[in-house]
Amino acid sequence: MTSTLDLDLERRYRGGPVVRARLEVPLDPAPVTVLFGPSGSGKTTVLRCLAGLERPDAGHVRFRGEIWSDAASGAFVSPQRRGVGLLFQEYALFPHLTVAANVAFGLAALPAAEREARQRWATDLLRVAELAGRRPGQLSGGQRQKVALARALAPRPRLLLLDEPLSALDAPTREELRGELRHVLSQAGIPSLVITHDRAEALALGDRLAVLAEGAVRQVGSVPEVFSSPVDAVVARVVGTENVAPARLASRDGGLAWVEVGGARLLAVDPGHLDDEAYACVRAEDVVLEPRATEATSARNRLAATVTSLVPEGPLVRVVLDCGFRLVALVTRQSAEQLALAPGREVVALVKASSVRLVPRR
């Protein structure tokens, strides 16, 4: 009970949106929780309320049973006394101070020996010790990110908050640092909350995933659980099941349901309490492509499809298809070559009924 960060807050903006978030974040043994949501969903507001940089208009924040803010009683712990490490999206390094002085900034209250030890620990962990004498203006984006993280970690915060830690970096650096960041977070042993709208970042960093969308936390669970079984259409769209198409129930058939999606018909598992309006969700990885006119498979959903475009993604290719509705398939480069995929090419898209997830429309 007391080993959690417990927040239930509401922040209203004049003439603007209302952000509500209700979430319990486990803190032991120092897991990484990802707060996932599209831009404008209020992720940063939640983070700022946790850091004490904004006051919620209603609700409370409790950290290991300690009240950090409570709108009802007016209780509020200042950012200085929360012991929170904060990594800003653009890092917010002090431009007039050296890397060493940046990292040591939060250690002012410690005796000199301790200060030096902490500074060395943090710069070694992030492998930025050799940059100590430089200023932020002389660093690359990736180096800045590491220095900012070292600065946040050096005072050994009780909670680490990371605001889109990799989004300000160019793509190659981002790829490179993703794994390293995961390593550093587990080495540091500090419970962390990462906010992001990037699927790869969420998958790479998170132990648990909370989805914030349309002003509320809509689903919390393990990362694969949330990605593979979104509880509703909003979550499905946010976590990017890839294919989320409006579907209309056509008929039921012994636990299965036929739905009309665009101009096509799909067989899916009937989730029950399904109105005639729903979203059909298919993960791009679950779409199999075959040349036209092939022998039988167990897949009941055989859709005549035309390739619209191809987007290479490392060893994979994202294939956008038109089969009466827009369908995205993720295939390996080899199979893309074997099938001679190119815009205009006609293929068959196979989707097992068990891979079609029907989400009732609100």
Next chain:
Amino acid sequence: MDLVALRVSLALAALTTLVLLAIALPLGAWLAATRFRGRVLVEAAVALPLVLPPTVLGFYLLVLMGPRNPVGRAWVALAGRPLAFTFQGLVVASVLCGLPFAVQPVAASLAGVDRRLVEAAWSLGASPLRAFLRVSLPLAAPGIVAGAVLAFAHTLGEFGVVLMVGGNIPGQTRTLSIAIFDAVEQLDYGAATSTSIFLLAVSFTVLVVTYGLHRRSPLG
């Protein structure tokens, strides 16, 4: 050149600048941070000396310092003599006159400091004062120096309000600009010319330094 007047002018400008910085730093920090809607009133009041004729300001100050005004009487009770036509009175008047020249650059440069840097300092445990001294102040330094330099230069050349409040007492309230006025009145164009050239050179140097500082900000 009238060296006694030069001494009065330099002392007045230096003292005025110090007082102005002591006002402009907290006021600028407040203006940069506040969401209080009444701030426009404060900003307008600060800018007033830019558009108000110095004689108007001087006149009000003279009335305020006079023996028939409670403020003036309080000062006499406190200091033993009236504020008008003294060096101290001149400092008060110059501070009011120089307010926009000091406050505006200081407030603008403090407002230009990335708010996230201050918040980062807070979350690293720095008190608001420490965050101000270690982060905001060094980053706003060019603007603060510019404000100080402008205030100093403006005070050095102030004429109207000085004449109204200070009069023309050698060694006390007779500044360089008044010395120039006197010299011209007495058709002593030689003295007027040398003093004017001096003020022109000082003003030009000050502006060159100010603009130079702006270009060499640590973030630029």
